[in-house]
Amino acid sequence: MQTLREFTRKTKRGNILKIVREHYLRDDIGCGSELCRNCFQNEVYQLTSQHEIQCSLFKFPHYIVVDTNVVLDQIDVLEEDVLRNVIVLTTVLNEVKHKSSSIYKRFNELVHDRTRHFYVFVNEHHKDTYADREPDETANDRNDRAIRIATKWYDDHIRASQSSKDLERTGKTATRVILLTDDAGNRAKAEADGILVASAAEYVKSLEDFPLLMDKLSHKSFDSEKQALPQYPPHLSMKELLEGLRQKKLLQGAFQASRENYLEGSVNVESFEKGILIQGREALNRAVDGDLVAVELLPESEWSAPSEIVLEENNVYADDVPSEERAEQEKDMLQQVQAASAASAEERSPTGRIVGIVRRKWRQYCGILQPSLIEDTSRHIFVPADRKIPRIRIETRQAAKLQNQRIIVTIDTWPRNSRYPHGHFVRSLGPLGDMATENEVILLEHDVPHCKFSEEVLSFLPKMPWTIKAEDYAKRVDLRDLYICSVDPPGCTDIDDALHCRQLPNGNLEVGVHIADVSHFIRPGNALDKEAAARGTTVYLVGKRIDMVPELLSSNLCSLVGGVERFAFSCVWEVDHDANVISKRFHKSVIKSKRAMTYEEAQVLIDDPADQGEIAKSLRNLNKLAKILKKRRMDNGALVLASPEIRFQVDSETHEPLEVEAKQMRETNSMVEEFMLLANITVAEHIAAEFTECAVLRRHPRPPPTNFDPLVKAARYQGYQVDIESGLELAHSLDKCVKEDNPYFNTMIRILTTRCMMQAVYFISGSLQKEEYFHYGLAAPIYTHFTSPIRRYSDIMVHRLLAASIGADSTYAQLLERKSNEELCHNLNYRHKMAQYAGRASVALNTHLFFRGKEEDEEGYVLFVRKNALQVLIPKYGLEGTLYLKSDKDGKDGLERTKAQIIFTFNEEDHTQRCGNFVFHSFDPVTVRLSLDSSNVQHEKLVFRLVKPYIKGFSVEPKAGADDKESQAPPPTKKSKKDKKKK
């Protein structure tokens, strides 16, 4: 059954080692084909004779063996549900895994899809298909040979088991095995061996029933361009790169394209605090946002400063050669940059140029096709929605159909002689401007898993009708008689927390926080649990919610709705009237919420002295305690931060925004928040003590002092001193930033502070020192998330840990494993961040929809003064936008102005813009006219035009009788850090 084969390998780990490993060759590996009668088959056949494909190249039934390069380059073709009966060799699988983990992941999904009939053949351990590496043979050549051997063997094997008699009787032609490879060398050798072989492109083109599949082919080159002149310097070879990196001549880091200026970007390198600046097309040298690149640092004399210029690429067409004019413009920009660098020597940052790409991080991009000037061409330019991504050239035959659709495209290659990368069409999302399509774009761009829950996942839901059984009552503490109520925003259906407060006989108060017991329904390790862990968090878009757990749980069984018996995890304290905690306990319970209220309803109840009901009394007590708790927290140095937040009233049918309002903060918001904080901190202390190695906690690192630079600078221009030594000092100095004549000033300072903060992250207690657990924003030494298990997976983990520690539930292997928990935290952090970005993107999208066909004058404030623009914040909409001061040469933003007369001078010293008698400082109030520029269908953008102060020739005329009501912006709300993160 087993034979022994040894193979030697040299690996590099400082010195060269000879490694000997055993390699067992087996005779019990099945070929997975239905036709075969010789093999020992231990599972259902993967390769069937059912599926027949019309192919003009091979006019007989066939199985396909794919070469590694085909999988890597043509994964989009493979993903299309066309090719079936594919034999996946382990040699190929390993090579793919080694070369690209993302493609490996996608490929693996295909392999697991039983309907596609992909069969993994372990050729490396099969006695007949193992290829021993010959002397002087490279690993690559050996793998190619192994693939050929396996293909050959397969073909012979399949043919041997199909007797010609049977074939004659049934009138079928024999099934053969073909090899798809894009490697010319491998192909030639395969042909010599008598293997049926084709390139992926040839094969796909020969499929008569699927002409559109061709669009998805990856193109390494376009014919017309072969002779074109190189436009970029060459990349260094991998060997040179590694050598350079090792000798520290080159630096390695992730490239980050600038959102505002397409000719600028930066590379984050470990040894540099700020990142290395890259300017100009040639220095960028074909790097795409996210790529891992190697940078060569320029001599210090050539260092420059970020240009602070907002530059967008103009429309270009597929057959465009870079025109003189554009080159001119780029030169212009560079000159400005150089001027800047001469002027402000101290602000110059390390500058470099990219010499090579260590690893591409290309993914799929959403965007639209740019309308082509020439009709009937198959070559097109694709404009990604993400501004950091360059335009992509693609070939498609269905341009007319795709013209007004959102599509997905992926990059294949970026040759030296092409201005733009080459890619291919992947799929279409739907018509442009359609709400569903736009939401889909947001979800895809932020990598939010949003497909429907699979049957398998749903099978783990409790069966309806669901009732509480006697044994459940026995295990849980019965709190159904308590006056428990929940307070949430209006329209909330996933209620995960409820509160109560009652007087104890000894005069103290008993406060309880009751959290939905989601971990009761989601058992560790099953498909439901895995899906929830992968999603990590519920994502809230405007008018749409992408649930982490199926709706039956999120809005029904787990949700603590009023008047219904529900399972809860309770955290109960005994406190005195000064909010000092005397004792605490945790237990699972059955509760019956007396009422589910909105913040407003709760506020009314508290404020109404006539109401002496139990709920009102307990709310008043809670409110009183919350105020003490909050004061205590502030005294400890918790920060009050601000971020402009708005709510949309969405039309229930068209899903279009009707009304915008700033989110209101009431006392009750803060009341609920305080108790959630208290519960989180209490639980964090408990689980950290119980599980020193594997507790899931949350920390908020203190930002490095340089993060505060923009804030400190901005405040200094206004004559205020912001102290950033500690959280407490920062909180105090923020309180002092008050201007009599500008009531919004303090809020703006706080908005700036928010932007200086680091992201709070989940971590595992064993992975850090105790001092590092600190939560900066809350000024809490330890913190976790316990209170929202319906919408956050971290809370489910915390629930399980807590339940295990109090004996309410059993532990399981994964729960206590540090390594797997760390991986989980990593994913949660990522999902969390993406969910936040997606939420913001959705707000931005709806703002645009809101302004469609409208024009409004609004009061705003200057947030930053840039070299050619003012960054303006409109508090009413929580909107930030750019007011360009100097128009582009061709005046493409469509503003009519006499350029010659209006000159803005930028003052480096105090960051002001001057035009005639008007000087613009940061934080100055301005009135701007908002309108939507729809000339670019993909990036509809809000155009800001100055109304007040009125500068003749630049500002627009104020509207006759400008509606005063609207221009009185409600003061935006202050929000504490925690609530923001809750989002």
Add this chain to the structure above:
Amino acid sequence: MASNFELLSEQGLRLDGRRPHELRHIQCKLGVFEQPDGSAYMEQGNTKVLAAVYGPHQAKGKKTESNDVIINCQYSQATFSTAERKNRPRGDRKSQEFKMYLQQALSAAIKSELYPRSQIDVYVEVLQADGANYAVALNAATLALIDAGICLNELIVACTASLSKNNIPLTDISHIEEVSGGPKLTVAALPTAQKIAFLEMSERFHIDHLETVIETAMAGCREIRDILEAVVKEHLLHMGSAADWGRVC
């Protein structure tokens, strides 16, 4: 040392092509040396071990006062046994530890009541190390003891087991599997009597799986015992063949 290797592929094969319950290829031979009273050579995959036994002979010095048999072991690993040359063949912490473990396991197997005031020396030399060194060393020592004609309660054999990420237990861990970050459980047992003489574990896994992993190691032990018994019988047949009897008589 933890790496991203999956110990068990989705096709159900381990890194070296074995299935989870399969042992490595075992080869062994008794009586490889003339000088000692008993000797054996054992190969388990690429782990190769020589064992020699002297005794029972009279215990020296103070040790004679005790009535029990003294089992004196030495574990050493050849300098060329690993990919990188080892500097010290024996006397390092690891060897000392293994030496004690060998003594512990062997004393459970040897019928000590038969050898009062005597000493048995067991020398083990690992020529090539490729995982489960202790287990193979113990198996070789058992064979050498048999070759020396020392009475045992039963063959004492050792086997290792690990747990893959999807919680499938694996038998007989190779070096690459050891360093890939999986846990390693070593069991030395008297398989027929179902007694465990020695148990050691590196890394951790959840206690829920302990039973299955021990059972896997025990199954490995039983399998190794069958192989060793067959080899011993074969050896005896050879020893007892006409030619050899002639020499002895």
